[in-house]
Amino acid sequence: MLRRLLPLIACLLPCQLYAQSEPTAAPPEPAGMHSIFNGKDLTGWDGDPRLWSVEDGAIRGETTAENPAKGNTFIIWKGGKTKDFDLRLSFRSNATNNSGIQYRSKHITDGKVGNAWVVRGYQHEIRNENKFPNTSSFIYDEGGKRGRICQVGERATWEPSGKKVVGDALIDQAGFEKLFKLDDWNDVVITARGNHIRHYLNGRLILDFTDNDPQLALSEGILALQLHAGKPMWVEFKNIRIAKLP
Numbered sequence: 001m002l003r004r005l006l007p008l009i010a011c012l013l014p015c016q017l018y019a020q021s022e023p024t025a026a027p028p029e030p031a032g033m034h035s036i037f038n039g040k041d042l043t044g045w046d047g048d049p050r051l052w053s054v055e056d057g058a059i060r061g062e063t064t065a066e067n068p069a070k071g072n073t074f075i076i077w078k079g080g081k082t083k084d085f086d087l088r089l090s091f092r093s094n095a096t097n098n099s100g101i102q103y104r105s106k107h108i109t110d111g112k113v114g115n116a117w118v119v120r121g122y123q124h125e126i127r128n129e130n131k132f133p134n135t136s137s138f139i140y141d142e143g144g145k146r147g148r149i150c151q152v153g154e155r156a157t158w159e160p161s162g163k164k165v166v167g168d169a170l171i172d173q174a175g176f177e178k179l180f181k182l183d184d185w186n187d188v189v190i191t192a193r194g195n196h197i198r199h200y201l202n203g204r205l206i207l208d209f210t211d212n213d214p215q216l217a218l219s220e221g222i223l224a225l226q227l228h229a230g231k232p233m234w235v236e237f238k239n240i241r242i243a244k245l246p
Contacts, residue, residue: 024170024205026189030086033243036079036223047075047117051227058238061099061227068232071114072142074224076107083220084245087190090238091126091136092183097233099126100226102142103190104218119224120144124190124199126226126235130180132173137188137199137206142226146216150197150209152176157210158217171206179204185238193245195219 036044039057052061052075063069082103093099105121120143127136132152139149150156153176155167171179179202180186189200195217199207211217225237 026200026203026205027086027191029088030243030245033086033088033241035239035241036077037238037240039238042075044077044079045075046078047225048073048115055236058236059225059240060234060236061225062232062234063097063227064232069115069227069229071118071229073115073227073229074102074117074119075227076117076119077223081220082192082223082242084193085191086243086245087223087240088188088242089240090185090187091235092185093126093128093235094183094233095128096231097228099228099233099235100124100140100142101126101188101190102222102224102226104192104221105142105224106221107224108143114229117224118143119222119226121218121221122149122197123226124188128182130177130182132176135176136180136186137201139197139199139207139209144216149211150207152206155208158213160213160215170208171204176206179206191245 037059041054042052050067051063051069051073100123102119102121102123105119108118108120123140123142125136125138125140127134129135135152138151141147141149149158153169153171154165155170156163156165187202191198195211197209198205
């Protein structure tokens with residue numbers, strides 16, 4: 001019986017492997033999606049007024065040699081918290097530094113902080129680069145101890161014993177170079193349900209992460225956008241909208 005099944009198994013295996021590597025498209029926008037940036041001013045957002053402004057319908061953060069960031073600094077959405085959510089926006093930046101999108105994070109006001117807008121927690125990395133591993137979209141533990149929690153292309157879990165990568169890669173270097181738009185606008189979708197987080201870039205799933213560490217997993221917190229300390233940089237965000245997921 002097994003001998004007769006072997007040719008069939010051999011035929012099916014390539015099909016299964018191909019299916020696993022097929023790109024997964026971003027889900028359609030859910031009901032209840034609403035804009036949280038009016039495209040005109042920073043109403044509903046709080047950040048260092050020296051560094052954040054609105055230009056051509058986008059939130060723009062910029063540091064210069066004459067006007068640097070005093071440590072990593074953020075503009076914080078004041079309209080609520082991110083728990084189970086679907087977040088969508090577009091970004092572009094230059095390549096001199098990096099930025100990020102914080103979610104399920106905490107505004108840090110106590111202790112030794114460099115400015116009034118310090119945020120820690122899950123971060124969707126933003127970089128104007130397309131060479132692994134220093135690209136946009138990986139999950140970084142801003143202000144925490146886990147560093148790069150989940151890299152682009154990974155299906156991974158974080159257990160009390162540490163990180164585990166499972167399954168085939170969602171995207172490789174060549175695929176990312178085709179997907180990412182250098183010096184241009186890129187579209188982001190972030191979904192979070194319970195401890196399961198997914199990042200999509202330009203309509204494609206590029207990261208799938210489950211946080212199974214009861215001591216470190218974050219279930220709720222603020223949304224914020226980052227300007228990184230160091231070299232002068234700029235970053236822009238537009239079409240920012242969010243929906244609560246049931």
